[in-house]
Amino acid sequence: MKLWCEYAWLGGEQADAGVTIGVQGGKVVSVEPDTRPTDDAERLPGLTVPGFANAHSHAFQRILRGRTHTGRGDFWTWRRQMYSALAGLDPDTYLALATATFAEMAEAGITVVGEFHYVHHAPGGGRYEDPNAMGLAMLEAARRAGIRIALIDTCYLHGGIDTPPDEAQTRFSDGDAEAWAERVDRISGQVDQLSGPAEEPPMARLGAAIHSLRAVDPGSAARVAEWADAHQAPLHAHVSEQPAENETCREAYGATPSELLEAAGATGPRFTAVHATHLEAEDFPRLGQGGVCLCPTTERDLADGIGPARGLLEAGASISIGTDSNAVIDPFEETRAVEMDQRLATGERGVVGCGRLMEIASPAGYRQLGWPEGGRITPGAPADLVTVGFDSVRMAGTARKDPAGSLLFAAGAADVQRVMVAGETIVAEGRHRQVDVADELSASIEAVEENS
Amino acid sequence: MKLWCEYAWLGGEQADAGVTIGVQGGKVVSVEPDTRPTDDAERLPGLTVPGFANAHSHAFQRILRGRTHTGRGDFWTWRRQMYSALAGLDPDTYLALATATFAEMAEAGITVVGEFHYVHHAPGGGRYEDPNAMGLAMLEAARRAGIRIALIDTCYLHGGIDTPPDEAQTRFSDGDAEAWAERVDRISGQVDQLSGPAEEPPMARLGAAIHSLRAVDPGSAARVAEWADAHQAPLHAHVSEQPAENETCREAYGATPSELLEAAGATGPRFTAVHATHLEAEDFPRLGQGGVCLCPTTERDLADGIGPARGLLEAGASISIGTDSNAVIDPFEETRAVEMDQRLATGERGVVGCGRLMEIASPAGYRQLGWPEGGRITPGAPADLVTVGFDSVRMAGTARKDPAGSLLFAAGAADVQRVMVAGETIVAEGRHRQVDVADELSASIEAVEENS
Numbered sequence: 001m002k003l004w005c006e007y008a009w010l011g012g013e014q015a016d017a018g019v020t021i022g023v024q025g026g027k028v029v030s031v032e033p034d035t036r037p038t039d040d041a042e043r044l045p046g047l048t049v050p051g052f053a054n055a056h057s058h059a060f061q062r063i064l065r066g067r068t069h070t071g072r073g074d075f076w077t078w079r080r081q082m083y084s085a086l087a088g089l090d091p092d093t094y095l096a097l098a099t100a101t102f103a104e105m106a107e108a109g110i111t112v113v114g115e116f117h118y119v120h121h122a123p124g125g126g127r128y129e130d131p132n133a134m135g136l137a138m139l140e141a142a143r144r145a146g147i148r149i150a151l152i153d154t155c156y157l158h159g160g161i162d163t164p165p166d167e168a169q170t171r172f173s174d175g176d177a178e179a180w181a182e183r184v185d186r187i188s189g190q191v192d193q194l195s196g197p198a199e200e201p202p203m204a205r206l207g208a209a210i211h212s213l214r215a216v217d218p219g220s221a222a223r224v225a226e227w228a229d230a231h232q233a234p235l236h237a238h239v240s241e242q243p244a245e246n247e248t249c250r251e252a253y254g255a256t257p258s259e260l261l262e263a264a265g266a267t268g269p270r271f272t273a274v275h276a277t278h279l280e281a282e283d284f285p286r287l288g289q290g291g292v293c294l295c296p297t298t299e300r301d302l303a304d305g306i307g308p309a310r311g312l313l314e315a316g317a318s319i320s321i322g323t324d325s326n327a328v329i330d331p332f333e334e335t336r337a338v339e340m341d342q343r344l345a346t347g348e349r350g351v352v353g354c355g356r357l358m359e360i361a362s363p364a365g366y367r368q369l370g371w372p373e374g375g376r377i378t379p380g381a382p383a384d385l386v387t388v389g390f391d392s393v394r395m396a397g398t399a400r401k402d403p404a405g406s407l408l409f410a411a412g413a414a415d416v417q418r419v420m421v422a423g424e425t426i427v428a429e430g431r432h433r434q435v436d437v438a439d440e441l442s443a444s445i446e447a448v449e450e451n452s
Numbered sequence: 453m454k455l456w457c458e459y460a461w462l463g464g465e466q467a468d469a470g471v472t473i474g475v476q477g478g479k480v481v482s483v484e485p486d487t488r489p490t491d492d493a494e495r496l497p498g499l500t501v502p503g504f505a506n507a508h509s510h511a512f513q514r515i516l517r518g519r520t521h522t523g524r525g526d527f528w529t530w531r532r533q534m535y536s537a538l539a540g541l542d543p544d545t546y547l548a549l550a551t552a553t554f555a556e557m558a559e560a561g562i563t564v565v566g567e568f569h570y571v572h573h574a575p576g577g578g579r580y581e582d583p584n585a586m587g588l589a590m591l592e593a594a595r596r597a598g599i600r601i602a603l604i605d606t607c608y609l610h611g612g613i614d615t616p617p618d619e620a621q622t623r624f625s626d627g628d629a630e631a632w633a634e635r636v637d638r639i640s641g642q643v644d645q646l647s648g649p650a651e652e653p654p655m656a657r658l659g660a661a662i663h664s665l666r667a668v669d670p671g672s673a674a675r676v677a678e679w680a681d682a683h684q685a686p687l688h689a690h691v692s693e694q695p696a697e698n699e700t701c702r703e704a705y706g707a708t709p710s711e712l713l714e715a716a717g718a719t720g721p722r723f724t725a726v727h728a729t730h731l732e733a734e735d736f737p738r739l740g741q742g743g744v745c746l747c748p749t750t751e752r753d754l755a756d757g758i759g760p761a762r763g764l765l766e767a768g769a770s771i772s773i774g775t776d777s778n779a780v781i782d783p784f785e786e787t788r789a790v791e792m793d794q795r796l797a798t799g800e801r802g803v804v805g806c807g808r809l810m811e812i813a814s815p816a817g818y819r820q821l822g823w824p825e826g827g828r829i830t831p832g833a834p835a836d837l838v839t840v841g842f843d844s845v846r847m848a849g850t851a852r853k854d855p856a857g858s859l860l861f862a863a864g865a866a867d868v869q870r871v872m873v874a875g876e877t878i879v880a881e882g883r884h885r886q887v888d889v890a891d892e893l894s895a896s897i898e899a900v901e902e903n904s
Contacts, residue, residue, distance in 0.1 A: 062849070063849070063850070064850075065849075065850045065858070065861075065862050066847070066850045066851065066853075066854055066857050066858030066859075066861050066862040067850055067853050067854045067857060067858070073800075073801055073802060074799065074800055074801060077801070078801065100849075104845045107845060108845075300792045300793075300795055300796055301792065301795070301801075301861075302795075302801070303795035303796070303798070303799050303800055303801045304799075305796060305799065306796055327861070327862070328862075329845075329846075340752045340753065341752075341796070343752055343753065343754075343755035344752055344755070344757060344758055344793070344796065346755070347526065347755050347756075347757065348525075348526055348755055349525050349526060349527075349529070349530065349753075349754070349755045350525060391890050392890060393556045393559060393781075393889045393890050393893065394781075394865075395518070395890075396889070396890035396891075396893035396894050397514070397515070397517075397552075397890075397893040397894045397896070397897035397898070398515070398516075398517045398518045398519055398897065399518065401518075401519050402518055402519045405518050405519060406517070406518030406519070407518075408518075409517075409518050409779070410517050410518040410779070410780075412864065412866070413846075414864070414866040437845045437848070438843050438844060438845050438847075438848035438849075439848075441845065441848035441849040442848050442849045444849070445849035445850065446849070
């Protein structure tokens with residue numbers, strides 16, 4: 001298959017004009033800039049970019065959108081509301097909800113999601129017949145939505161340091177890290193079966209997560225890190241999302257969360273710290289070898305604060321973005337917020353820069369989720385492509401003057417025209433080809449509520 | 453005419469269900485909540501709210517969208533780029549550009565705009581045959597786009613304190629405040645002719661502005677304030693947008709910009725301070741009797757900082773929003789940013805609250821622009837109504853659980869289904885009925901560039 005793109009981002013600060021892309025076996029096989037359209041190439045007007053990587057999602061939190069925003073309180077108030085949304089989730093209702101949510105992501109230009117998954121067990125903590133029933137539902141949901149998934153299977157053991165899980169949290173806990181590893185070993189083979197033809201980049205991968213140093217003690221964290229090492233799998237953790245997390249770690253262990261993760265053998269090139277909003281100065285070099293996933297719309301919504309993007313980049317970390325709570329599913333807004341929030345924090349414009357924002361939008365997240373070759377339009381990369389039109393009121397008049405700048409600073413999810421994953425078109429003319437997204441969202445959220 | 457709204461916001465924290473609204477002579481004449489739809493009422497599914505008031509716009513800056521975002525620098529770097537966009541503006545090209553820009557606003561749910569207008573004269577500073585040709589073009593543009601306009605005619609005299617205007621700024625300057633007042637007196641009658649039937653709320657109003665204490669000396673500011681008093685007109689000014697503005701005022705006059713405005717007789721109930729980002733503690737009571745217009749997306753873009761919304765509300769000021777640079781035209785994003793940016797600044801959620809955000813979105817701006825009865829769905833108010841659908845992927849599944857919260861925190865400009873101004877439907881099914889907005893934006897921006 002050949003595609004002719006009016007513009008395409010091939011790396012760097014600017015988009016290239018007239019790019020012909022060859023696609024075969026789910027991969028990009030050739031890239032030629034500065035070409036004229038030919039009869040055998042499908043024409044893609046607008047700007048084509050590598051698909052957005054959403055490196056951190058909790059799909060079920062889509063239920064809360066627009067309903068937990070107006071009250072007072074802080075992160076911890078919100079967390080109580082979030083727990084109450086869990087009641088109606090079972091493998092069937094969650095499959096439907098996650099399918100609709102991932103399909104919403106697809107329409108927004110997201111081609112790979114890292115689902116940070118911890119709702120493992122039945123209400124009350126009982127195991128499902130297959131103890132991975134919920135994780136398998138996530139994998140199946142991504143398959144139905146047509147996007148790649150890294151199932152980041154999350155170890156979540158405690159309600160807080162030296163505190164047992166509360167009632168809601170019993171659904172998250174495997175009891176101890178050994179039991180977590182056994183369950184995850186079991187799903188490992190199932191993920192391989194779902195990952196697609198062996199010669200193509202996989203559609204599904206398995207990763208591991210230490211939920212946080214609130215929910216996993218340092219010894220258990222080391223066990224999770226050991227599992228990830230043995231499987232060469234991505235390893236993620238919530239890190240320093242709230243000042244209280246730093247304080248309780250200091251009190252209990254005399255160390256910051258990043259220091260504890262380093263001591264547990266978790267940090268390094270396969271590690272991704274999620275949020276990292278309240279790092280201490282000494283933490284930056286600890287995270288500099290790996291990745292950091294910022295979730296700006298969620299961090300703003302939850303009054304967490306502005307993540308230290310500039311310091312992290314200076315320390316060498318690769319930054320990705322995540323939609324996290326899914327109160328907003330718009331990777332354009334998420335990406336530009338990395339720069340825009342730095343402007344608020346520093347009083348300077350252009351802190352991050354256009355080329356680096358494109359890296360943040362796509363290749364950084366692909367790498368953090370286990371597809372190091374992804375997020376680029378280059379031979380051998382997965383053929384995951386998003387085309388943004390120039391004819392909406394948001395882009396009109398200016399997009400052809402600076403296509404990459406306009407995409408990053410003016411476009412939104414509603415401007416996505418076409419999305420291709422592994423060479424298959426899953427969104428055309430802005431609409432998902434398999435899923436009526438709004439209908440499925442309404443029906444699946446209704447079903448979760450009726451089930452609770 | 454009768455409308456039956458599935459939900460409508462009639463004030464307070466929540467929307468009402470099943471609201472029948474009677475409209476006659478451009479005004480709301482009756483409002484009945486908790487009704488069933490009837491055959492003689494047009495059904496409006498979703499949530500109907502008073503139209504958004506955009507209290508601060510510079511229409512020509514729409515040209516810069518997506519093209520001045522990626523470089524480095526600060527507010528002052530951006531200002532140089534902004535000045536270079538002026539070259540191709542004349543009464544014809546600006547009429548076309550402003551028509552398209554105001555029509556983009558209409559599609560986003562904006563029913564009244566305050567155009568803070570200072571591009572009065574020809575390149576080099578020569579007067580047009582009618583010295584108000586540019587202002588008249590703004591009025592005509594709003595008429596074509598179908599929205600109300602307050603032409604905030606801006607006095608702009610100096611390039612800085614004790615500094616003559618530079619070449620770009622010669623187009624802004626009337627020479628002195630007396631000449632400004634003479635020109636504005638002349639347009640006053642013309643505005644009255646354009647304002648529509650005498651028994652209906654006017655479609656156009658005239659206001660005055662002191663550009664800033666950088667561009668208008670205190671004596672001239674007093675003359676502008678006197679004019680506004682004599683005409684009982686809205687009076688606006690950029691206030692403390694940048695720390696440098698405070699510093700130069702302190703140096704030259706030993707006072708803050710707000711203090712100088714108070715001394716000039718500018719502050720009070722008819723006064724609106726635009727931005728107010730870097731107020732000093734003593735300034736809050738000075739502005740508490742009047743209005744403040746925050747422009748969060750622009751202030752974030754230009755690295756200005758987060759405006760002190762909480763302190764202003766505590767001081768009694770009414771807060772409105774403005775799209776300002778028009779790099780973003782989305783009053784939903786602008787409104788929720790007032791709350792969201794406070795979360796970043798304070799670490800607390802629910803600082804502003806839902807009912808107050810609705811006030812910020814509409815009635816506060818109407819009042820600041822000279823329509824004190826506007827921005828409410830209540831008998832006697834202008835029939836300016838916006839309906840947001842619940843069937844987009846952004847709103848699906850959650851909007852009926854909390855219509856007002858979902859509109860404020862999940863919806864965007866792309867979700868506007870229908871817009872009515874003075875009882876006339878100007879946007880239906882999300883599209884402007886008179887203007888092909890994207891086409892007109894492209895053509896008019898092209899024309900400005902060819903003209904420069």
